[in-house]
Structures are given as C-alpha cells and as structure tokens.
Amino acid sequence: MRDVPARNRTIAMTRPTGLRNAGIVALGVLGAVVLATGLRAESQAEPAMTKSEAVIKSHGFSHYGDLDYPEGFDQLTYVNPDAPKGGYFAIDASGTFDSMNPYSRKGRAGALSSMMYESLLDPGAPADEYGAQYCLLCESLEYDEGKTYVIFHMREEAKFSDGTPVTAHDVVFSHELLLEQGLPSYANAVKQRITGAEALDDHRVKFTFAPDIPRRSLIDQAGGVSIWSKKWFEETGARLDEPRMDTSPGSGPYMVAGYDINRRIVYERNPDYWGKDLAINKGRHNYDEIRVEYFADETAAFEAFKAGEYTFRQETNSKQWATGYNFPAIDKDYVKLETIPDGNPPTNVGFVFNLDRDVLKDKRVREALALAYNFEWTNESLQYGLFEQRHSFFQDTVQEAKGVPEGKELEVLQSLGDLVPPALLTEPVRMAHSSSADRLVDRGNLRKAMKLLDEAGWAVGTDGKRRNAQGETLDIAIPINSSGSPTMESMIQTYVQNLQQMGVNGEVQKVDPSQYTLRQRDRDYDILFAGYRTFIGAGTGLMQLYGSANAEVSLFNPAGVASPLIDALILLALQSEEKETETAALTALDRALRYEFFMVPAYYKADNWVAYFNMYEHPETMPPFAVGEMDFWWVDPGKADALKAAGALR
Incomplete structure (x- = not known):
C-alpha cells in the first residue's frame, strides 16, 4: 500500500x-x-x-x-525512533482568542x-x-x-x-x-x-x-x-458549551503551561506522560515546548517570522511564497524552504453561496454570480501562476466524476429513480468555467451572466443596478476577516468588482476576527470564501457536511445544502459492502454536488509550502498524508545552539 x-x-x-x-x-x-x-x-x-x-x-x-x-x-515505519527530545517549536496565529475551550460555539x-x-x-x-x-x-x-x-x-x-x-x-x-x-x-x-x-x-x-x-x-x-x-x-461545574480560560486535565503528551491573551499560548510536554513508551508513540512528540505566537494580521506575522519570533511557517500565500522569502535569514541559511508533496486531496475551497438567502435559491442567479470569478486572471496576476483550477469535490482521486456517468456509477444513479434529474444521466459533469487570463473582466462570461440575471427577473435599471419586480436591488455582501492575507483580500475585492460590472450591488465587509467567527457560525452572509472539509470515504461525517437533517445547524455545511438525492447517495456509500460500490456511490455524489452548484470552486495546489529555521529535522522519507511538523519532527540541539549564538532567534 x-x-x-x-x-x-x-x-x-x-x-x-x-x-x-x-x-x-x-x-x-x-x-x-x-x-x-x-x-x-x-x-x-x-x-x-x-x-x-x-x-x-x-x-x-x-x-x-x-x-x-x-x-x-x-x-x-516513517518515524525516527531515536529522535532527540527537547527544544521548542513555534508557530503563528492571526487575530485574537478569548477562550481555551475549543468545543464551545461561543x-x-x-x-x-x-x-x-x-x-x-x-x-x-x-x-x-x-x-x-x-x-x-x-x-x-x-x-x-x-x-x-x-x-x-x-x-x-x-x-x-x-x-x-x-x-x-x-x-x-x-x-x-x-x-x-x-x-x-x-x-x-x-x-x-x-x-x-x-x-x-x-x-x-x-x-x-x-x-x-x-x-x-x-x-x-x-x-x-x-x-x-x-x-x-x-x-x-464547567460546561462544554461555554467559553472559559481554565482547561481540564488531559491525558495527552502536552498540557497548557501558560498564556497571554491575544499574544501567546505555551504548551509543554508532560514529563510524566503515561503513553510515551507505546509503540505508536515512538519517535513522536519530541519538543519540550510548543508555542503559538499571535499577531494582528498576516503581514505582521510574516515580519515576525523573518525576525525569528517564531520558527515554522506553512505558507498559503502564493505571492509571499513567490516573492517574500528573500530576507537575511534566508541568505545566511538560517531558514530553509521546502516543498513537501501532499497526498491528501485538496481542500474544497471557493465562494460558497448561502442557500438560506432567497435571492440565491435560483440556480440561474448563482450561475451568473459564479461567472464573475476569473480564476485564470487571478492565478496569473495575484497568485503567480502557482495554483490549478479545482473542478471536483474529490479532485485528483478515483472518486472524481468525469464526462457522462457510465458503468457502476450509472447503475448507482439509475437505482435511485426519480430522485435523479435526467440531465445528470445524459450530460457531462459540471466543470468550472474558463475565463481569459488577459483581463479581469471576461466579456464573454459577462454577457452570459447578464443574460442569466435577465432571465431570473433581475433587470438593469437606468442607474445600472439590477432590481427585481418589487424594485429591490440585487445585494451581495461578502464578509472577510481583517486579519487575513492581503492576497486573499485582493482576490475577493476583484471578484466583487466583476459583480458590480454586472449591475450587482456587491460589497466586501471587512470585520474583526471575533465578528467574522460569529458571522460564520450564524451563517450571516450572502457569499463566504470558505471550504468543505475533504472527506472522501463513506463516513458519517458526510452527513454533517452535506446531509439534509443537519443542514440548518451544521457548522460544516456553510451553504446549507439539503438535497434528497445527496442524502440517498451518502446512504448508498455508507451501505456499500465492497470498495467498487463505495467508489461508484461517491463518484455519483461528486456529480450530484457539482450539479446542485452551491459553491464556485476556486484554486488548489498539490504540495505543502513550508519555511522553517534549520534546527528542525524530519524523516528522509515523509509519509504521504501529513507534514507532521508538530508530530514526528525534532530539534537538532547543535543547530539550535548555533542559531541562538548567531542571534537568529528571539
């Protein structure tokens, strides 16, 4: 395997x-x-x-x-059982925190x-x-x-x-x-x-x-x-559903050593950890201390990394990866850059439509709004051409639906009778639209979008704004986290610019991290740049992601998608007794999710970009499904001493 x-x-x-x-x-x-x-x-x-x-x-x-x-x-097999114990590992977080209870909705x-x-x-x-x-x-x-x-x-x-x-x-x-x-x-x-x-x-x-x-x-x-x-x-008398700063004792290898609200959290390895000698734990949990350093936003966080205030960074900003890593610590070989292959399917990120909004219940409106996203221009102009266009919820796996259904997948769909729209059986699977990379506004897509909005009853007025028969404007608000990356903000801003070209009253609402979290939980948005957890096997988590029963309350279903067809396909996958049937049911599920069209698929990359101070070591042969920086990496004491002596770390 x-x-x-x-x-x-x-x-x-x-x-x-x-x-x-x-x-x-x-x-x-x-x-x-x-x-x-x-x-x-x-x-x-x-x-x-x-x-x-x-x-x-x-x-x-x-x-x-x-x-x-x-x-x-x-x-x-992939760990170093002789990895030395000791040293520290430091990462960053943006924004704020006011609780040490991760299980509360508040x-x-x-x-x-x-x-x-x-x-x-x-x-x-x-x-x-x-x-x-x-x-x-x-x-x-x-x-x-x-x-x-x-x-x-x-x-x-x-x-x-x-x-x-x-x-x-x-x-x-x-x-x-x-x-x-x-x-x-x-x-x-x-x-x-x-x-x-x-x-x-x-x-x-x-x-x-x-x-x-x-x-x-x-x-x-x-x-x-x-x-x-x-x-x-x-x-x-503590409750699981209430925020609090005190933590209950855990049985894991690390425990809270202290925190400074909105600035730092420190976890230390428990010297009396009961499970340190278990076979499954050999070569793991090697740091004496794990720190989380908080910063106001991504810009401040990156500057702090350059100064050695924290020591490991998993980069997600393409502009930064392409142009930002040219500071003195790189030149002096204090910081190492590495691209590590990612065996996981890519995260399903994109512009998610809130299906609870009446204006977005019409698929024609959603299709029109989707055409405002220009992946090709965004990738070339803002992301340095480092990403690929995502089409599928199961991108680059055997479950990805392609073309028209055939074989076992077709049998699965046909078994569901009238639940399956005829188009799903005869037409090729929905693919992300293509756009011109030469300019932000793709005029062909703009014309298609304008036609769809006209058909949906949103006509353009004399002021260039689209209104329905009741005279209401087509308002679309997209909240963004003020602590997020400038590249992400630019991408969303340019998307909204294209919406405005269509006559849509589009708005980017920049909010602080706490308010952003609250709006996510309350589903208080028209569109949100968000994601669905990759979960391709037939596990019950699929119901929390896409199932109708929990659509109104599930935090894992930001669109609120609810479909009897999707429910039936999840159930078939769960009931499968052999791998072939499971794969066919999940391929059909991919086809159905794309047909429902509740998300504009965005970009993905197949590798992990990591930057770290060179005191860290990892196994020569990495496992496919985790970078494992907090799990099975370790500190080389001699290299750590050299960095400290050179003043590279704070």
Missing part, C-alpha cells in the same frame, strides 16, 4: 497538517477491521454462529480488514487548545495509511461481526495530567457530555447511531449501535471521542 502514488489512492479523509487547518473540527474517519487469521478461521469454522455473534478482537479498526501494522508492531478558542485530549483510538497516526486507526487509550477492542456493539479494553496505566486514572467512566461521561452540550449537528447524528454507552468496569467500556443503519463509522466514531476528566467537570 505504501508504494502506491498518493494521488491515485482511494482516500478517506484529510487530516489537518498545520495550524491553518487546526480550527477545522475532525468529523470522523473511514475505518476497516483487521481480523487475525485465527479469529477469521474460527468464525468461519462454526456455521451455527450468526454474523452478529462472531466476536472479533483487534489492536485497531479498519472497515475492509486491511490494517498495515500487525499486532505487536514496534514503531510507525467565543474564539485559542489555537491548538484541543491538543491535550486523547481518544480511545489514535486519530493522528499513522500518516502513511488511510482508513485505519490503532489503539491509544485502549489496548484492544472487540465487536461482533455485525457491528452491533464494540467493547474497548482500556490501558490501566493511562492517566490524566493531574495524575488521576483515565477510566471507562470518563469515556461514558465524555460521550454523554457531547450529546448534552456539544454541537447540535454532532449530537443529533450520534444519538441516531449510538444507542448506549456503558462502563462495564473501570477499564472496559461498551458502545451499542442502532439497528437498521449502515455499519460505517460506528466503531471509529465511538473510539474517536476526546476523553475528559469526569472528576474535574463535576468539581468545577
């Missing part, structure tokens, strides 16, 4: 690899089960045993039975504020295998072949940073706390799938699953919940 080119794989989910993605909440993961040969043979040798009665025991979980790492493995949580908490299964490793999770707080798990329940056997040595043991009672408490005080979209989805959580004793916890639902992402969902101290919450 590890020899397969990363971008040709069937990929299940993108893991965040850096601070700029750290605010995206993990949704769940496609898994598969490893069946020991003896256990498989035993279950096949007893025909009287029903599918739900055959018990499977394992050290990890994967849906298709193909774990790469065997029971008793010594280490992850307030703006500090960066990395969930890193102290672990789960039964490890969501962060391995980075060279998709669709698999291995035991962390548990040492093994067992479940029936029908996946009606799972029992996790927990490690008795696991403990929180305050020295109290992590028990099955903490697991049940955490599960119930999320249902009571967590995000409504998450709680609603879990209640329909997990019918019970029970501590069988101090170190065994059982989850029971609802009948007559797909078996996908049940076990890994139960095993992926962050575990908090029941004792701490009961003693303090």
Whole structure:
C-alpha cells in the first residue's frame, strides 16, 4: 500500500497538517477491521454462529480488514525512533482568542487548545495509511461481526495530567457530555447511531449501535471521542458549551503551561506522560515546548517570522511564497524552504453561496454570480501562476466524476429513480468555467451572466443596478476577516468588482476576527470564501457536511445544502459492502454536488509550502498524508545552539 502514488489512492479523509487547518473540527474517519487469521478461521469454522455473534478482537479498526501494522508492531515505519527530545517549536496565529475551550460555539478558542485530549483510538497516526486507526487509550477492542456493539479494553496505566486514572467512566461521561452540550449537528447524528454507552468496569467500556443503519463509522466514531476528566467537570461545574480560560486535565503528551491573551499560548510536554513508551508513540512528540505566537494580521506575522519570533511557517500565500522569502535569514541559511508533496486531496475551497438567502435559491442567479470569478486572471496576476483550477469535490482521486456517468456509477444513479434529474444521466459533469487570463473582466462570461440575471427577473435599471419586480436591488455582501492575507483580500475585492460590472450591488465587509467567527457560525452572509472539509470515504461525517437533517445547524455545511438525492447517495456509500460500490456511490455524489452548484470552486495546489529555521529535522522519507511538523519532527540541539549564538532567534 505504501508504494502506491498518493494521488491515485482511494482516500478517506484529510487530516489537518498545520495550524491553518487546526480550527477545522475532525468529523470522523473511514475505518476497516483487521481480523487475525485465527479469529477469521474460527468464525468461519462454526456455521451455527450468526454474523452478529462472531466476536472479533483487534489492536485497531479498519472497515475492509486491511490494517498495515500487525499486532505487536514496534514503531510507525516513517518515524525516527531515536529522535532527540527537547527544544521548542513555534508557530503563528492571526487575530485574537478569548477562550481555551475549543468545543464551545461561543467565543474564539485559542489555537491548538484541543491538543491535550486523547481518544480511545489514535486519530493522528499513522500518516502513511488511510482508513485505519490503532489503539491509544485502549489496548484492544472487540465487536461482533455485525457491528452491533464494540467493547474497548482500556490501558490501566493511562492517566490524566493531574495524575488521576483515565477510566471507562470518563469515556461514558465524555460521550454523554457531547450529546448534552456539544454541537447540535454532532449530537443529533450520534444519538441516531449510538444507542448506549456503558462502563462495564473501570477499564472496559461498551458502545451499542442502532439497528437498521449502515455499519460505517460506528466503531471509529465511538473510539474517536476526546476523553475528559469526569472528576474535574463535576468539581468545577464547567460546561462544554461555554467559553472559559481554565482547561481540564488531559491525558495527552502536552498540557497548557501558560498564556497571554491575544499574544501567546505555551504548551509543554508532560514529563510524566503515561503513553510515551507505546509503540505508536515512538519517535513522536519530541519538543519540550510548543508555542503559538499571535499577531494582528498576516503581514505582521510574516515580519515576525523573518525576525525569528517564531520558527515554522506553512505558507498559503502564493505571492509571499513567490516573492517574500528573500530576507537575511534566508541568505545566511538560517531558514530553509521546502516543498513537501501532499497526498491528501485538496481542500474544497471557493465562494460558497448561502442557500438560506432567497435571492440565491435560483440556480440561474448563482450561475451568473459564479461567472464573475476569473480564476485564470487571478492565478496569473495575484497568485503567480502557482495554483490549478479545482473542478471536483474529490479532485485528483478515483472518486472524481468525469464526462457522462457510465458503468457502476450509472447503475448507482439509475437505482435511485426519480430522485435523479435526467440531465445528470445524459450530460457531462459540471466543470468550472474558463475565463481569459488577459483581463479581469471576461466579456464573454459577462454577457452570459447578464443574460442569466435577465432571465431570473433581475433587470438593469437606468442607474445600472439590477432590481427585481418589487424594485429591490440585487445585494451581495461578502464578509472577510481583517486579519487575513492581503492576497486573499485582493482576490475577493476583484471578484466583487466583476459583480458590480454586472449591475450587482456587491460589497466586501471587512470585520474583526471575533465578528467574522460569529458571522460564520450564524451563517450571516450572502457569499463566504470558505471550504468543505475533504472527506472522501463513506463516513458519517458526510452527513454533517452535506446531509439534509443537519443542514440548518451544521457548522460544516456553510451553504446549507439539503438535497434528497445527496442524502440517498451518502446512504448508498455508507451501505456499500465492497470498495467498487463505495467508489461508484461517491463518484455519483461528486456529480450530484457539482450539479446542485452551491459553491464556485476556486484554486488548489498539490504540495505543502513550508519555511522553517534549520534546527528542525524530519524523516528522509515523509509519509504521504501529513507534514507532521508538530508530530514526528525534532530539534537538532547543535543547530539550535548555533542559531541562538548567531542571534537568529528571539
């Protein structure tokens, strides 16, 4: 599996690899089960045993039975087990924070504020295998072949940073706390799938699953919940849904050492971390300290990096990458630039339409507004030609829909009868429109857009503004974060300029980070430059992204898209018993998502751009699915001393 080119794989989910993605909440993961040969043979040798009665025991979980790492493995293949421990790692964050509770809908949580908490299964490793999770707080798990329940056997040595043991009672408490005080979209989805959580004793916890639902992402969902101290919450009276600066003890390798609100957060490695000698942790968690330095905006943050105020930067600004890295620390070889291939599918970013807005319910209006985006000009003029045009929600994977449906995908669509619009069966899949790179305004696209708006009842008045029959102007407001990059602001500003050329009353609303976060949560926008988490495998997180049931409340569905066809395709993918059917259902889902047209797809790149002070080292052979800078990199003490002696670091 590890020899397969990363971008040709069937990929299940993108893991965040850096601070700029750290605010995206993990949704769940496609898994598969490893069946020991003896256990498989035993279950096949007893025909009287029903599918739900055959018990499977394992050290990890994967849906298709193909774990790469065997029971008793010594280490992850890509780590350096002899990596030295010590030193510090510093990254940046823009804007402000007023809470250290990342699970509340209120307030703006500090960066990395969930890193102290672990789960039964490890969501962060391995980075060279998709669709698999291995035991962390548990040492093994067992479940029936029908996946009606799972029992996790927990490690008795696991403990929180305050020295109290992590028990099955903490697991049940955490599960119930999320249902009571967590995000409504998450709680609603879990209640329909997990019918019970029970501590069988101090170190065994059982989850029971609802009948007559797909078996996908049940076990890994139960095993992926962050575990908090029941004792701490009961003693303090703290709530999960309220902002607060105090943090509950976690069981992870790092804990909060201190913070200066809106300036810095410091996490330190717990010297008494219970799991430091586990096989899955060898060569990982190598820094003594991880710092987050806060700055007012991206410009200030970049200047601080040049001055050595923080030490690692994952660059997303193409102009900066192309022209900004020419400062003295580069010339003196203090800072290293590296392009690291990214095996993950690209993030689905673009101009997202708020489908709750009446004016945007008409697809003709959305299609017209989309034509204002000129990718080719933007890429050449603002982004130095470093990006590619995104067309698909599953770009560059085997699930990407192409041409007209055929084969297994066509069978899947035909099985859904009248739910499928005839055009979806006979016409090529929707592709992003093309534009001229020579000028911002593509006159051909402008004419098409004007015609569409005329057909939709938005006529141009004598003042050049478009109005409907009631005399209302076509108003489109796009909020942007004041701490964002100038390049992003320029891209959105030029898009709005083109909207105005069409007679649309377009406006860019620059707001402070706290207000921007609030408007995101309240879906208070017409269009937002935002993204949908890449989640290609048939996991239940697809329902939070695109499902109708949670469309009104899901923070992961910024458009509020709700479609019976999309629901049906997600369900088919979840119910699939073999990979071919799953792939076909997800390809059909891509086709349907593009047909619904709730986002103007923007750009993507296939590599990670990183800049870092040269005291950091990483494995020679990098895993495909994570940069891993806070996971399995380490500090070379001699190089760190040399940088300090030269005055390169502050």
